[in-house]
Structures are given as C-alpha cells and as structure tokens.
Amino acid sequence: xxxxxxxxxxxxxxxxxxxxxxxxxxxxxxxxxxxxxxxxxxxxxxxxxxxxxxxxxxxxxxxxxxxxxxxxxxxxxxxxxxxxxxxxxxxxxxxxxxxxxxxxxxxxxxxxxxxxxxxxxxxxxxxxxxxxxxxxxxxxxxxxxxxxxxxxxxxxxxxxxxxxxxxxxxxxxxxxxxxxxxxxxxxxxxxxxxxxxxxxxxxxxxxxxxxxxxxxxxxxxxxxx
Amino acid sequence: xxxxxxxxxxxxxxxxxxxxxxxxxxxxxxxxxxxxxxxxxxxxxxxxxxxxxxxxxxxxxxxxxxxxxxxxxxxxxxxxxxxxxxxxxxxxxxxxxxxxxxxxxxxxxxxxxxxxxxxxxxxxxxxxxxxxxxxxxxxxxxxxxxxxxxxxxxxxxxxxxxxxxxxxxxxxxxxxxxxxxxxxxxxxxxxxxxxxxxxxxxxxxxxxxxxxxxxxxxxxxxxxxxxxxxxxxxxxxxxxxxxxxxxxxxxxxxxxxxxxxxxxxxxxxxxxxxxxxxxxxxxxxxxxxxxxxxxxxxxxxxxxxxxxxxxxxxxxxxxxxxxxxxxx
Ligand SMILES: Nc1ncnc2c1ncn2[C@@H]1O[C@H](COP(=O)(O)OP(=O)(O)O)[C@@H](O)[C@H]1O
Ligand SMILES: [Mg+2]
Numbered sequence: 175x176x177x178x179x180x181x182x183x184x185x186x187x188x189x190x191x192x193x194x195x196x197x198x199x200x201x202x203x204x205x206x207x208x209x210x211x212x213x214x215x216x217x218x219x220x221x222x223x224x225x226x227x228x229x230x231x232x233x234x235x236x237x238x239x240x241x242x243x244x245x246x247x248x249x250x251x252x253x254x255x256x257x258x259x260x261x262x263x264x265x266x267x268x269x270x271x272x273x274x275x276x277x278x279x280x281x282x283x284x285x286x287x288x289x290x291x292x293x294x295x296x297x298x299x300x301x302x303x304x305x306x307x308x309x310x311x312x313x314x315x316x317x318x319x320x321x322x323x324x325x326x327x328x329x330x331x332x333x334x335x336x337x338x339x340x341x342x343x344x345x346x347x348x349x350x351x352x353x354x355x356x357x358x359x360x361x362x363x364x365x366x367x368x369x370x371x372x373x374x375x376x377x378x379x380x381x382x383x384x385x386x387x388x389x390x391x392x393x394x395x396x397x398x399x
Numbered sequence: 400x401x402x403x404x405x406x407x408x409x410x411x412x413x414x415x416x417x418x419x420x421x422x423x424x425x426x427x428x429x430x431x432x433x434x435x436x437x438x439x440x441x442x443x444x445x446x447x448x449x450x451x452x453x454x455x456x457x458x459x460x461x462x463x464x465x466x467x468x469x470x471x472x473x474x475x476x477x478x479x480x481x482x483x484x485x486x487x488x489x490x491x492x493x494x495x496x497x498x499x500x501x502x503x504x505x506x507x508x509x510x511x512x513x514x515x516x517x518x519x520x521x522x523x524x525x526x527x528x529x530x531x532x533x534x535x536x537x538x539x540x541x542x543x544x545x546x547x548x549x550x551x552x553x554x555x556x557x558x559x560x561x562x563x564x565x566x567x568x569x570x571x572x573x574x575x576x577x578x579x580x581x582x583x584x585x586x587x588x589x590x591x592x593x594x595x596x597x598x599x600x601x602x603x604x605x606x607x608x609x610x611x612x613x614x615x616x617x618x619x620x621x622x623x624x625x626x627x628x629x630x631x632x633x634x635x636x637x638x639x640x641x642x643x644x645x646x647x648x649x650x651x652x653x654x655x656x657x658x659x660x661x662x663x664x665x666x667x668x669x670x671x672x673x674x675x676x677x678x679x680x681x682x683x684x685x686x687x688x689x690x691x692x693x694x695x696x697x698x699x700x701x702x703x704x705x706x707x708x709x710x711x712x713x714x715x716x717x718x719x720x721x722x723x724x725x726x727x
Contacts, residue, residue: 225727265630
C-alpha cells in the first residue's frame, strides 16, 4: 500500500518538483502516473524508493512512515520493492542471468530457488534463451526487459516502473503491461510512470495525473475519500 | 510491514512453523549464507587474477613490507644464537707478572691443566705477543721506539663448556704469578645488548610497515570501489546492505594480504638460502655450525595469517566510509 500525505519535494536548487501531493494506492491496485516531461513523475517514484526524502509531508508504505525509517532498515525495506528505472542500471560485466538474480542474491535466497525464479522471470519477458549473454549484446528493448525481469523476480509487494516501455514496440509494451497487471492480480501494488497515453487508455486502469508537481483534482478526490 | 526475506514469500500468511521447520529454515539460511560467501570469495579471486600485472605491484609492496621485519627478526634470532654458542667457549686471558721466572710458567700451565674448569691452555711469550701485535695492529713502528718489550707473558685459558668462567677468572686471578685475569666476554655482552636493540627496532619497524600495508591495501581497495560504483548503486537499489556490498571488497583485501604474505615468505626463504652459504663459511672459522632460524611451514602460516588479517582490516577501513557515501 502506498499513501502520500501533502508531500512536497523541493530540490536544492529551489525547484519544487512535487507540491502537496496526496493519494493512496491499495494492495493489488494498478495505477499509471502520467504527466508532461518534468511534471514530477520520477521524483515521486524516487521518494518511494528512498532515493530522495520528502521536503515536507509524509510517505507511508505498507503503513510505515518512510521519514522515520532508520538508515540500516532501508535495504530491508527496498527488498519489498521491484524497480524498473529509466536507464536500466544493468551491470555490464555480468550475464543477463546474474543481473536478474541480484535482488535474490542480496536477500539471501538459496541457489536452487534463485535458478528457478530467474528462469521463470526471464521466461515471462521472453529472454530465457539470452540468459548467458552480457547486457551489451542485447538490444535496448531487450535490456529494458532484463530490467523488468529483475524487478519482478522476487515477487515484490510493490512494483514501480519509470517509463518501462520507452524502448519497446507497441506489442511488447502491451505484453509487459499484461505482466504487470497479472502481478497486481496476486496482490502486488503497481505504479507505472509513463507519458504513453495510448498504453494507459488500452488497459482501463486508474490514472494519477501530475502537472507541474500537482495531482489533478479528480485524483485528489479519489485519494482523500 | 513484514519482511519477505524467506524464499517462498514470507508475506503470505503461513501456518505457525513447528520447531523442525524452524530448524530447517535456519539451516537453509546458514547454507545460503555460506554459499554466498563461497561465491563472493571465488568471484573476488577471479577479479583479483583478472588484472595480474596491476596487482603484482601491490602484492610486492605488501610482501616487502612484511619480509623486511620478518627477515630482521630472523637475523636478530641468529645473532642471539651465535652469541649463545660463543659464550660456552669462553676464554680467560691471564696476564702474568713480568718478573715471573720463565721456568715457573710450565708449572703454572700444568697447575691450570689440572683445574677441573679448564679445558685447554695456550702460552704466548712476550716475543710472540709482540710479533702478533705488530702483525695485527700496524703500529709496529711505534714499538720500535720502546726499550725492550713491554708486553707481559700471557696464558690463554679456555674454560670447559659447563664451567663458570667468571668464577674461574676470579680464582686464578688471585694466584701470585698472575697479574690480571680478564674474561673475554665483554664483547658478548655488547652483542647481546645489540641483539636486544635489534629486537626492539624490529618491533618498531614491523608496526610501521604493518601500517603501511594497511594503507596500501586500503588505497587499492578504494580504487576498486570507485571502479565499481555503478555495481554498488545497483546492489543498494535492490536492497543490498552495507555488509553485503562491502563483502567482495573485504575478500579482495584478503586475497591481496594472503598473496602478499606468501610472497613475503618466498622472499624470506630465498634470502635465508642466500645468506646461509656465507654464514657457513664464517662458522667454519669458529669450528662451529650456525643455521639461520628455519623459514618453514610455521613461518608461512604466520606470515600468510598476519598479512590476510591486515588485508581485511585495510579493506574494511577503506570500505567503511566510502560505502556509505555511495548512495543511489
Ligand atoms: N536532482 C534534481 N535536482 C534538481 N532538480 C531536479 C532534480 N531531479 C529533477 N529535478 C527537476 O524536478 C522536476 C521534475 O522532474 P522529474 O521528476 O524528473 O519529472 P518527470 O519524471 O515527470 O519528467 C523537473 O523540473 C526537473 O528538472
Ligand atoms: Mg522522468
């Protein structure tokens, strides 16, 4: 569950990327986060990932106030998240398999569980045959899918994606969204930032509209209710 | 919030596990942990050998820093052993009264020879003493200026190995024919004092060089961390703890230390072999056989252990702060 209460984010330069954002996303809910470039979509996701801290207001994840999280608790908190970031953040000196295995490795999974889960995740994004390749031997779209496999491999409680379909063709984009949707069906909270309006319309999911750091009025109402 | 750290998703409400299930889970955890250590160790070793030339310099610096104090330690131990072996062959020099009649000397030697503490005696007449002095000192010309021979007759007494040579010197010194009995062990005391100083110096040097090893490994690890910044960011992003992210670098420090220690041992063993030959020749002059303390398995274990420990400590020092500063 994700809950924002009057969250402001001001960057050191003085720019206010988020201004009084409030909303709530329940367990198993799937929402798109839309808005123009610079609207604050990435900033919002970065707050959930604890890559940034809110300037004011509160971010509550599964009932826990992120502002009160001790530094030493952050890694354990992050293991509940699955993340697809805009630049893939893949390790170029490791195989696709090893990249996807990272979240399991840091959480102390056993090797045989790791193998099973990694193969399942790669299968879901259609890259099982490329497990032994290095990321640079893959196309940009394939790299993106490796990042997606890495985000879902440990069945996170919350799945965050920042423009996950940026490098994918329409069919693949739709498939990836189906995959995300399937995860929300088993109780994973999914939040996808995108400017691909076509994608959003096709799925008929909830939509949070950001504009200059503010949520559109309609979304506020849903949240406050 | 429940932490879903167990493989099958701790977040799903599971029936309360029995003691056996708990034990199995613990064993699983431990197994996974050990697996992970093995993997990290192997991975960091592969990385270590990936750039052998670059690492060679670091390893050699560590090796030399360890071999120096260790070698000095062996040297001091050897000198102490030498001093010990010479001490047992102690000698007392008897300066006889000049007025002692020459024919009294054989009787005196006879008396000495029967003394239980005496192993052997050698008589050096004033003429022989002068000849030796001329030959050894190079001051022969000065002696030409003197009237006659100023040197007293001398008997060199070698004490038994087990005898108390100081007591012998005191006893024999009181005999009427003897002017003075001098124990030739003053230089031994000096050697011993110098050996003690050498030990002290070795310790100081070892401490300074250990610090050097710490800093060398630390610096190398710092560079390695900087080179793998991206990897650290990603690992932290997916929930890697500081300890997890740090582990490969601690292993890297361990490998640096270990290989430095083994190289130090090789240097020492070679140096010992190199020095034993001239030492054998020196020993032959004293009809003795001295060996440098052996550089064997114990030395290898000690050097490798100390070096590996220093490697880990150096890596830990370097990684501690830096790891915290690299945040996604
Ligand atoms: N680290 C930063 N420092 C200063 N300003 C930033 C930083 N990150 C983003 N911004 C600014 O905040 C605003 C929102 O950015 P972002 O959240 O990336 O928007 P979006 O993802 O919707 O394009 C932009 O105007 C951007 O320039
Ligand atoms: Mg963005």
